[in-house]
Amino acid sequence: MTTRPLEGKTALVTGGSRGVGAGIVARLAADGAKVAFTYARSADRAKAVAAEAVAAGGIAHPIHADSRHEQDIEAAVARTADRFGGLDILVNNAGVGSFAPITDLKIDEIDAMLTINVRSTIIAIREALAHMDDGGRIINIGSINADRTPFPGQSVYALTKGAVSSLTRGLAHELAPRGITVNNVQPGPIDTEANPADGPFATALLGVMATDRFGTAAEIGAFVSYLAGPDAAYITGSSLNVDGGFTA
Template sequence: MNMNDDIRPLAGKKTIVIGGSRGIGAAIVKRLARDGAAVAFTYVSRPDRARELVATVESEGGRAIALQADSADASALDRAIAEGAAALGGLDVLVNNAGVLIFGNVDEYRLEDFDRMLSVNVRGVFVAAQAAARHLPRGGKILVIGSNTAERAMIAGSAVYGMTKAAVARLVRGMAWDFAHRGISVINVQPGPTTTDMNPLDGPHVDWVRNASPEKRIADPDEIARFVTYLARPESTYINGVSLTIDGGYSA
């Protein structure tokens, strides 16, 4: 790409996206690369999909590296971030998009599913932030993809998922204080319903979800990615320790 830094506001920046091979994560990887950042991203399975994303980024003149790591595995996650930072030559922005969604009413919810949700959605955020902090310079950023379900219980069966996202929102507030002396910002982005593998357009609740929105629609992943990429940019200063909801007024 022959673009100047005004068009590529993240030129020279090194970024890692946890859970970046599909859905919102893949959209974020593409947007970061288009803004000039070098991007490493993790995936759990489907190496073919990860290779396809790398090829897409490279075809547009960007740089992307795929790293296999399950966010439920603390050692693997820690190692992936270290490998990503080494391959990129540093780290400026961490985006933690990894998350799992297992629906079920509390009275019949399996304990192993509860533990899986906590390990990825909450512990994974903690582990990734701790690992990234070893590499982030002053002015670095940790961006977490949460959910507007942290604010509103919308449907039956979402109690555990919403609880994990509420925990993330509180963790982000605390981390903002913990990293402030190092000049590292921590921000939680809370999307509303978005078209992903977890929320397909042919899903059982899609009509209800669409009609519950003031805009009568479900977000495209790129809409979330554009917002996240703006927060990653150097000019998005004095934003710290907050949860920013992007849901088309869904939780208004």
Template sequence: MNRLEGKVAVVTGGSRGIGAAVALRLAEEGADVALTYENNADRAAEVVERIEAVGRRALAVRADSGDPEALTAAVDETAAVFGALDVLVNNAAVFLVGPLEDLGAAEVERTLAVNVRAPFVASRAAVRHMGEGGRIVSIGSNMAERAAFPGMALYAMSKTALVGMTKGLARELGPRGITVNLVHPGPTDTDTNPADGTGAGAVAGLTALGRYAEPAEIAATVAHLASYDGRYITGATINVDGGFTA
């Protein structure tokens, strides 16, 4: 399928996990893709190679999503290098969890900076380059709708904030032909949350399907929202969680 032929996308936190799967899927659908990463240049380079292997242009930009200036510069660089920007995927996030008493100001500030402020900042930067048909897709979490375990309050709060941002931007940008949506993944098999990790069996048991998702399954929904096929979906929160919140 080439639903994104001729489009340019930027994926924050695209060097691994769901972000890497999204970047590759968008490229397979025809898009040129930039990705941001914070530390692991080697992993980012691997994703770039995989994108180029399917015949698309790729760019890796080092940027801490908690730094508004660096994140804005990364979005602007994508548009400058590729000559356009059509799709933004707000994927970068931090997962700082623990008892309420153990989460100090540093953890709160970092979580809000990366999980809440960064998607807003990146969206603000991206829409300066987008025309009609632009797409903004943010990656949330099933924890925003069902905080099933203790210690998740800070993380769940940060992901819940994306619901309000998505609805507000959908209203604001709809007249410009730009859609804004939110995907809530359920438990997904990544380096930081492996399907064979400690306690993973109990987590999988909370889903209706009884298993973790593959990152590619999340990426498939993002690709649909980013494509022309998703043109009448905006302001929506879509659970791709195997029935975790059912």
């Protein structure tokens, strides 16, 4: 019998109801982790993600928690730890982007990017650490736009993902004494509802990439699962691109 690499581990993924997050939930569960994941609006989608993971022999549990609210994040972490008896892996995936020149951005759009992409990540990590044993894993989902922002209209989104990259580096030092690694996965264009492979930006994006296709949520899930596993103990403080050569 083969042992799955994350057997016995517990995980919380924020924003697991769709897109990249759903791919991460599916892979962590398939690799043996007990996975809780949050959603805000897509309750039916969240149920379907959980049902698919269970049908594939895994454990996945949806939790309604809006990343804009501190109490929701605290409750999601606490519920995960209570239900599974601890928390080994935190994946901060929930994120939003509003893409427009800075002169056109509304205050609600700016607040949403700062709150969901940055503030909620800080809060989730702070809460998770109360439950995480030595050897835990924190994996943030940043963006390649932290390093490369070739098109107008991406500046504030890029700022939020740059903040995630900086947070990752600082925390790596803070948490290394506990054997907890902190990494930042920076996807390039991934085919999701937020950035469809046949969407309005696709031609421009493919024009600056080495590969001729968008990535998939499953490809991000596979890399996150590797970082969450025992073979990745020496990787920490890194921002790691999974981007089809977007930065090549």
